[in-house]
Amino acid sequence: MAVYTEVPAEDLVDFLARYGLGAPLVAKGIAEGVSNSNYLVETREGRFILTLYERRIDLGELPWFLGLMTHLAARGLPVPRPMADLEGGVVQDLLGKKAALIEFLPGVSISSPGPEHCRAVGAALARLHLAGAGYGPPRPNHLGVEASARTARKLGNRLDELEPGLAPFVAAAVERVRRGWPEGLPRGVIHADLFPDNVLFTGERVSGLIDFYFAATDLLAYDLAVTRAAWTFTTDGGEHLAVHDAALVGGYGEVRPLSGEERAALPLLGEAACLRFLLTRAQDWFENLGEAMVVRKDPLAFARRLAHYAKG
Amino acid sequence: MAVYTEVPAEDLVDFLARYGLGAPLVAKGIAEGVSNSNYLVETREGRFILTLYERRIDLGELPWFLGLMTHLAARGLPVPRPMADLEGGVVQDLLGKKAALIEFLPGVSISSPGPEHCRAVGAALARLHLAGAGYGPPRPNHLGVEASARTARKLGNRLDELEPGLAPFVAAAVERVRRGWPEGLPRGVIHADLFPDNVLFTGERVSGLIDFYFAATDLLAYDLAVTRAAWTFTTDGGEHLAVHDAALVGGYGEVRPLSGEERAALPLLGEAACLRFLLTRAQDWFENLGEAMVVRKDPLAFARRLAHYAKG
Numbered sequence: 001m002a003v004y005t006e007v008p009a010e011d012l013v014d015f016l017a018r019y020g021l022g023a024p025l026v027a028k029g030i031a032e033g034v035s036n037s038n039y040l041v042e043t044r045e046g047r048f049i050l051t052l053y054e055r056r057i058d059l060g061e062l063p064w065f066l067g068l069m070t071h072l073a074a075r076g077l078p079v080p081r082p083m084a085d086l087e088g089g090v091v092q093d094l095l096g097k098k099a100a101l102i103e104f105l106p107g108v109s110i111s112s113p114g115p116e117h118c119r120a121v122g123a124a125l126a127r128l129h130l131a132g133a134g135y136g137p138p139r140p141n142h143l144g145v146e147a148s149a150r151t152a153r154k155l156g157n158r159l160d161e162l163e164p165g166l167a168p169f170v171a172a173a174v175e176r177v178r179r180g181w182p183e184g185l186p187r188g189v190i191h192a193d194l195f196p197d198n199v200l201f202t203g204e205r206v207s208g209l210i211d212f213y214f215a216a217t218d219l220l221a222y223d224l225a226v227t228r229a230a231w232t233f234t235t236d237g238g239e240h241l242a243v244h245d246a247a248l249v250g251g252y253g254e255v256r257p258l259s260g261e262e263r264a265a266l267p268l269l270g271e272a273a274c275l276r277f278l279l280t281r282a283q284d285w286f287e288n289l290g291e292a293m294v295v296r297k298d299p300l301a302f303a304r305r306l307a308h309y310a311k312g
Numbered sequence: 313m314a315v316y317t318e319v320p321a322e323d324l325v326d327f328l329a330r331y332g333l334g335a336p337l338v339a340k341g342i343a344e345g346v347s348n349s350n351y352l353v354e355t356r357e358g359r360f361i362l363t364l365y366e367r368r369i370d371l372g373e374l375p376w377f378l379g380l381m382t383h384l385a386a387r388g389l390p391v392p393r394p395m396a397d398l399e400g401g402v403v404q405d406l407l408g409k410k411a412a413l414i415e416f417l418p419g420v421s422i423s424s425p426g427p428e429h430c431r432a433v434g435a436a437l438a439r440l441h442l443a444g445a446g447y448g449p450p451r452p453n454h455l456g457v458e459a460s461a462r463t464a465r466k467l468g469n470r471l472d473e474l475e476p477g478l479a480p481f482v483a484a485a486v487e488r489v490r491r492g493w494p495e496g497l498p499r500g501v502i503h504a505d506l507f508p509d510n511v512l513f514t515g516e517r518v519s520g521l522i523d524f525y526f527a528a529t530d531l532l533a534y535d536l537a538v539t540r541a542a543w544t545f546t547t548d549g550g551e552h553l554a555v556h557d558a559a560l561v562g563g564y565g566e567v568r569p570l571s572g573e574e575r576a577a578l579p580l581l582g583e584a585a586c587l588r589f590l591l592t593r594a595q596d597w598f599e600n601l602g603e604a605m606v607v608r609k610d611p612l613a614f615a616r617r618l619a620h621y622a623k624g
Contacts, residue, residue: 008423009513025514027420028352029343040340040352042418106354108339111320201321202337 005037005052005095012041012050015094018085019101021045037097040104047104048083052097057213059098064139065212066090066100068132068189073103075131078124078200078208080105107200107207111235115247116204118231122251124206125194125227129220129256132189138217141192143276145181149174151279159282162299170275173306177272182219182265190223191215195230221262224252225269229277229305237304270309278302317349317364317407324353324362327406330397331413333357349409352416359416360395364409369525371410376451377524378402378412380444380501385415387443390436390512390520392417419512419519427559428516430543434563436518437506437539441532441568444501450529453504455588457493461486463591471594474611482587485618489584494531494577502535503527507542533574536564537581541589541617549616582621590614 007015012024026042030049037052053059066082070090073081081103082090092099110117152159152174159167191198193214200208232245249266252258281299288296319327324336338354342361347369351362365371378394382402385393393415394402404411422429464471464486471479503510505526512520544557561578564570593611600608 006423009420010422010424012420023515024420025418028340030352031341031343040342106337108321108324108336110322111318112322203335 004054005097007037007039007050007052007095011095012039015050015092015099015101016041016043018087018089018092019083020086021048021083021101041101049080049102049104050094050099051102052094052099054097061139062091062098062100065215068135068215069102069212071135072128072131072209077128077131078105078206079128079212080208080210105200105208105210107202109197109199110201111196113196113231113244114204115244117201118244118248119251120201120204120206121194121199121227121231122224122248122253123255124199124209125191125224126252126255128191128209129188129223135189139215141190141216141218143192143214143280144216144218145174145177145272145275148272148275148279149178151283152275155279155282155286158286162282162285163303166300166303169303169306170278173271173275173310176310177268177275180268181272182221182261182268185219185221185262185265186259187217188220189215190218190220190226192218192223192226194223194227219265219269220256221258221265222269222272224249224258224262225266226273226276228266229270229273229302229309233301233305233308235301236298237301237308240305240308267309267312271306274302274306274309278306316366317409319349319351319362319364319407323407324351327362327404327411327413328353328355330399330401330404331395332398333360333395333413353413361392361414361416362406362411363414364406364411366409373451374403374410374412377527380447380527381414381524383447384440384443384521389440389443390417390518391440391524392520392522417512417520417522419514421509421511422513423508425508425543425556427556429513430556430560431563432513432516432518433506433511433539433543434536434560434565435567436511436521437503437535438564438567440503440521441500441535447501451527453502453528453530455504455526455592456528456530457486457489457584457587460584460587460591461490463595464587467591467594467598470598474594474597475615478612478615481615481618482590485583485587485622488622489580489587492580493584494533494573494580497531497533497574497577498571499529500532501527502530502532502538504530504535504538506535506539531577531581532568533570533577534581534584536561536570537578538585538588540578541582541585541614541621545613545617545620547613548610549613549620552617552620579621579624583618586614586618586621590618 022043024041028040030038030040032038035055039050041048041050069079069082072079083101084090152170157167198211232241278299281297285296334355340352342350342352344350347367349364353360353362381391381394384391395413396402464482469479510523544553590611593609597608
């Protein structure tokens with residue numbers, strides 16, 4: 001939620017000239033994305049998001065992420081299209097950083113989605129899964145079950161500092177998920193982080209799916225499980241919203257019907273999804289202890305969701 | 313340069329309904345302003361900046377600042393117009409903060425202005441001074457010479473920690489400025505902070521004058537001195553840009569000719585302007601020692617400018 005790199009207007013003029021997009025009429029640093037700098041830029045040719053990649057992202061993977069966005073946008077998904085410069089290049093160098101200019105999509109993120117938003121996001125996720133077919137090569141999910149198992153081992157009993165009993169609770173869930181992982185289910189491109197702040201709405205219509213920098217190749221039903229965990233609980237995870245959940249899974253199934261095996265695997269995949277966010281948040285929590293300026297997301301919000309899925 | 317208050321889309325819908333402006337099509341937190349939260353908001357009716365006032369501003373003074381913007385915009389200045397809600401109200405309550413919805417103006421800030429930018433900004437400042445006549449009641453300049461004198465006394469010899477000899481250099485300048493202050497010069501509304509990041513350009517045309525939260529009633533020529541100090545040096549203050557300076561003062565004089573007394577007072581007013589920024593920056597510097605996350609502006613950049621004006 002910050003702008004790490006200032007882009008002087010003069011550099012922006014030169015940058016936009018690579019695309020033949022004319023002079024900047026508007027350029028505002030926007031508070032979006034956790035580890036990139038983002039600018040809303042407007043020229044006579046349209047509106048764009050300029051992203052400078054600051055850290056956390058393996059720059060060698062940028063072409064994969066941006067290629068995926070291009071692939072999905074070309075198939076009619078509401079995904080912002082990376083712009084190609086006059087020589088066809090998408091990944092740019094700007095002020096010593098890697099950068100990309102990406103189509104701007106209208107819409108607002110909803111913090112308290114209703115069932116109709118959940119139905120729409122379920123359907124959009126299914127369309128993403130169908131449209132992702134044929135995009136390759138695969139990209140391993142670096143935040144999958146084995147990563148969760150490693151982080152759980154590394155944090156060990158420190159998890160109990162967050163809540164007494166959390167360490168054994170997490171260890172047991174990790175074991176359940178590893179043993180029960182439904183390897184044979186349909187795989188493909190997953191978004192892997194489709195939280196409400198990564199979905200734009202115009203009214204109840206999905207107008208944008210953004211932030212593909214966790215996308216990977218994994219079980220499609222796992223992505224549905226992530227999205228359910230993200231959308232169908234109160235923010236603190238304390239209450240499961242059954243009507244929202246039915247709408248989300250229903251919206252998904254209308255576009256891409258789930259197999260019986262996928263449906264049966266959903267609670268276990270829900271546990272896996274909760275472990276992923278619980279553990280990365282817990283790691284951030286301990287790493288940023290005492291850093292008053294860093295907003296830490298509450299790991300326990302996903303411990304509560306995990307408890308919901310763990311009970312079946 | 314941050315968004316301190318998150319505005320959920322649902323609250324934004326309710327907020328915009330007060331104005332009858334329709335639903336939000338876009339809402340992006342933008343990295344603008346030092347101590348406010350700002351959102352770029354778009355509806356079918358247009359684009360706006362939503363500002364939530366976080367701190368540093370005396371909320372009782374908000375009507376004065378917003379009234380000034382309305383006054384200047386109504387007189388054709390490129391100043392963003394505060395929107396009135398359906399009941400005529402401009403200052404709003406939102407999420408426990410005072411807030412205002414303000415017209416969005418296109419344009420970009422220039423970090424390395426050329427002489428033509430300086431000429432245009434000089435002319436815009438003079439138009440602001442002419443258009444400000446009749447706006448009242450007066451607002452004392454809380455960052456005037458007496459404030460600088462107080463801060464200089466408070467910091468005392470600590471200034472030498474920034475650069476050996478800075479404390480006596482500043483004390484002497486404070487005395488010169490107090491003794492020589494040209495009390496009888498024309499007074500009126502001044503912007504008092506017209507740095508390049510508070511001016512928007514479309515090409516070489518000034519399309520926006522923003523951030524009026526330091527505006528006050530003071531000597532008009534002092535405002536010109538602030539603007540010269542801000543625009544006609546290299547950023548580090550090490551080099552005076554004479555061609556830029558002549559263009560800025562020339563652009564001003566074409567719209568509002570300076571009297572002989574005003575012209576004669578400019579070097580001393582330049583010293584006063586440099587003291588204001590040197591001392592508030594020095595104060596911030598010492599207050600934020602050790603705060604790695606806070607960007608501190610270099611006080612010495614204005615000590616160097618002060619040295620330029622002090623030599624006459």
